[in-house]
Every structure is written in structure tokens, then in C-alpha cells.
Amino acid sequence: MIAQLEAEILAAIEAANDPAALEAVRVAALGKSGSISELLKSLGKMSPEERREQGPQINGLRDRVAGLIAEKKAALEAAELDAKLASERVDLTLPPPPRRRGSVHPTMQVMDEMIAVFAEMGFSVAEGPDIETDFNNFTALNFPEKHPAREMHDTFFLQEDAKGERKVLRTHTSPVQVRVMRATNEQLPAWIANGQEPPIRVIVPGRTFRKDSDQTHTPMFHQIEGLVIDKGIHMGHLKWTLETFIAKFFETDAVETRFRPHHFPFTEPSAEMDVRCDRSGGEVKIGQGSDWLEILGCGMVHPNVLRNCGLDPDVWQGFAFGAGVDRLGVLKYGMPDLRDMFASDVRWLEHYGFSAFAAPNPATGLS
Structure with missing residues (x-):
């Protein structure tokens, strides 16, 4: 068996x-x-x-x-x-697969494009800290003591320091404008050559922080602000500057704008600038159609701001404007959700990212 x-x-x-x-x-x-x-x-x-x-x-x-x-x-x-x-033989005579290369983040690409446009108009770039004093962020910019923007639901406040002062994560890049206007020649940073004495023509790109989060708002975002201080400055100069920028940035000469009265504590008069656009087909086309799209806020620098920064408003005038870098990037490149800018999704970056070795953009001279 x-x-x-x-x-x-x-x-x-x-x-x-x-x-x-x-x-x-x-x-x-x-x-x-x-x-x-x-x-x-x-x-x-x-x-x-x-x-x-x-x-x-x-x-x-x-x-x-x-x-x-x-x-x-x-x-x-x-x-x-x-x-x-x-x-499964490997042909060793074949070239190796290409290495994965990084790309330029859309926010940085858009910021570079904006800086290039303003540089052509004679603007210098100014920078400042993310953590600011209450004076630079609010008081010097003519925010009343009880202004809603000072409340906790809009602003990230830090713990009190040894002097009892609570600093803030800056809610806009305007504090750098204050720093530029108040700077003395000895204290002047290397990035601005004009000194305290106007004329001043600067743009201020950087990060800002507010307690806000939805499809078109994020707690941390990027702004670019502009400041011009000189004698005889008026709204006509502001309008020409912004219309020239929009036409160059969106790469079209067919730009039609309108300015609606608004209120900002640091400018008087203040305005919101809209551009004519076409929203049909799930896209926003600047310079055509019958719709209007809000782009940025602007206005003439308030006399109180000039005084707070040591300038005589009877002698010097100026204008200021501010735009969201991320939001303009979303509009220009057709991105559906602003929050994707900060999601760190590599697939999204591969789709929307910009090659650091691409041919220069004919409108801006940048890649």
C-alpha cells in the first residue's frame, strides 16, 4: 500500500x-x-x-x-x-526615462509677471515682515480704534509681549507702505533707493493672513500693493496705471474698466475697479462680453495716513492700490478653486505648474 x-x-x-x-x-x-x-x-x-x-x-x-x-x-x-x-529584457542602448522635474508654483509665476509689468512702469519692490505692530497694520493706516478689522474674527492676534503689546499677522501688505514713508535715510532698507523724501513709487508683494476660508478666500494668501507719492498726483494717474497693468497682465489691449465708489480707511476717495468680461462657457474672458468683474481696490492716499507717516498732505499726494495675487492667477489661468493653490497636491502642480525652462512670455518677458 x-x-x-x-x-x-x-x-x-x-x-x-x-x-x-x-x-x-x-x-x-x-x-x-x-x-x-x-x-x-x-x-x-x-x-x-x-x-x-x-x-x-x-x-x-x-x-x-x-x-x-x-x-x-x-x-x-x-x-x-x-x-x-x-x-523582459532591458535594452541598455535606450536612453533612461526622464527625471521628474519640479515646476514653478502658479502663485510665484503670477507674482513675477505682476512685478515685471510694474517694473516697466518704474516701480521698485519693497518687502516687510509677516508679523506687524498694531500701529503699522492699523493705526497709521487710519483704522479707527473700534474698526471691525481689528476684531478677532478678521485678524490673527499674537500673545502680548513684555511691553503689553499684541502684534498681529499682517492682514494686508499696506504696513510696508507705512515703513517706506516713515523710513529715514539711515534706516532705509537696501530695496528702496529713493529715501524718505518723495517721489516714492513702490509695489509690495507678499503673504497676508485673515480668518477667512471658502472657495475664493484662504486664511493665508498673497497680495501685491502699490504706492505712489509725489506732487500733483490725482485719480487720472491711478486710472492710467491700473488700466495699463491689467492690459499687460491679461495680454489684451481690449480692456474696459469702471471705478465704483467704495470705502477704505486708508484712502479717500476710494474705489473698487471692475473690468469688462465674458463669463460664458465656464471661462472668464477679459476685455469682451457684457459682464463686470471686480479686480482690486484702490484710491488716493488719505491725508491722515500721510500725516501719520511724516508727510505734509498739502504738499504731497499719492495713490495706493491692492490686488490678490492668487485670485488674479485663478482668473488668468482658469483655475476653479482658490484653495487648490495651497493644497500641496503634486498632481495639481504638475497640471498647472510652470516650467522654469519655458520660453519667455512675450507680454512680460518672463517664463
Whole structure:
């Protein structure tokens, strides 16, 4: 009986032509309910004489079958590997796959485009800290003591310092305008060459922070503000500057704008600037259609702001404006949700990101 069983198992091992078939043979012979396992279980019911005779034969059969199965498994795996190597040869003469390259974030691309446009109009770039004093962020800019923007629901306030002052994460980039106007020649940073004495013509790109989050607002966002201080400045200068910027930035000469009266504490008169656009087809096309789109806020610098910064409003006048960098990028490049700008989704960056090696933009001279 043992010899017959061994012949049957050996034939099954020989016939197994893949690892799955061989595993089935192993389970049928050596598994918990396998034929050899059942024989081993029967040893307990035998007499001592029978166990002495049958035991070595059954155990020898188990060892021989286990060894043959291991050999056949190794042979099958080697054959499978050889077949795989034969069918998946690598042509070493082919060039390697291209390395994944990073891209310029849309916010940085848009900011560079805006800076380039204003640079052509003679603006310098000014920068300042993200953490500001209450004076620079609010008081110097003519915000009344109880103005809603000072409340906790709009502003991120820090803990009081040793002097009892609570600094803030700046809610706009306008504090840098205050710093530029108040700076003395000795304290003047290297990024502005005109000194305290006007004329002043600067733009201020940077991060700002407000407690706001929806499809068109994020707690941290980017702004670019402009400030011009000189003698004889009026709204006509402001309108020309902004219309020239919009035409250059959106790469179209067909720009039609309108200025609606508004209120900002730091400008008087104040205005919101809209541009004519077409919203049909799920896109916003600047310079055509019959719709209007709010782009930015602007106005003449308030006399109180000039006084707070040490300038005589009877001598010096100026205008200021501010626009959201991220929002203008969304409009120009057709991005559906402002929050995606800050989601750190590599797939989104691969789709909307800009190559650092692309040909220069003919409108701005930037990549």
C-alpha cells in the first residue's frame, strides 16, 4: 500500500507544471488531511510490533515526498524566472526615462509677471515682515480704534509681549507702505533707493493672513500693493496705471474698466475697479462680453495716513492700490478653486505648474 501511494504521489509531482499545481499535490499528500498525514495518524492505533514495522516506512515516505516537492518547486521557480528574464529584457542602448522635474508654483509665476509689468512702469519692490505692530497694520493706516478689522474674527492676534503689546499677522501688505514713508535715510532698507523724501513709487508683494476660508478666500494668501507719492498726483494717474497693468497682465489691449465708489480707511476717495468680461462657457474672458468683474481696490492716499507717516498732505499726494495675487492667477489661468493653490497636491502642480525652462512670455518677458 505504501509503495502504491508513493508511486501515485511521485507521478502527481512529475505532472505538476506550475507552482499552483505543485501546491495542490503537497496539500493532498502532506496537508492536515493529506494521505500521508492520515497514515501518520494511524500509527497510534497500531500494535507495538506494527508501529516498529510501519513507522519507519511512513516517515521515510513523508521525508522523500517533502524533498521531491521542494526540488520540483525550486525547478519551477527557476524556469519561471528564466521565462520572465527572456521576455523582459532591458535594452541598455535606450536612453533612461526622464527625471521628474519640479515646476514653478502658479502663485510665484503670477507674482513675477505682476512685478515685471510694474517694473516697466518704474516701480521698485519693497518687502516687510509677516508679523506687524498694531500701529503699522492699523493705526497709521487710519483704522479707527473700534474698526471691525481689528476684531478677532478678521485678524490673527499674537500673545502680548513684555511691553503689553499684541502684534498681529499682517492682514494686508499696506504696513510696508507705512515703513517706506516713515523710513529715514539711515534706516532705509537696501530695496528702496529713493529715501524718505518723495517721489516714492513702490509695489509690495507678499503673504497676508485673515480668518477667512471658502472657495475664493484662504486664511493665508498673497497680495501685491502699490504706492505712489509725489506732487500733483490725482485719480487720472491711478486710472492710467491700473488700466495699463491689467492690459499687460491679461495680454489684451481690449480692456474696459469702471471705478465704483467704495470705502477704505486708508484712502479717500476710494474705489473698487471692475473690468469688462465674458463669463460664458465656464471661462472668464477679459476685455469682451457684457459682464463686470471686480479686480482690486484702490484710491488716493488719505491725508491722515500721510500725516501719520511724516508727510505734509498739502504738499504731497499719492495713490495706493491692492490686488490678490492668487485670485488674479485663478482668473488668468482658469483655475476653479482658490484653495487648490495651497493644497500641496503634486498632481495639481504638475497640471498647472510652470516650467522654469519655458520660453519667455512675450507680454512680460518672463517664463
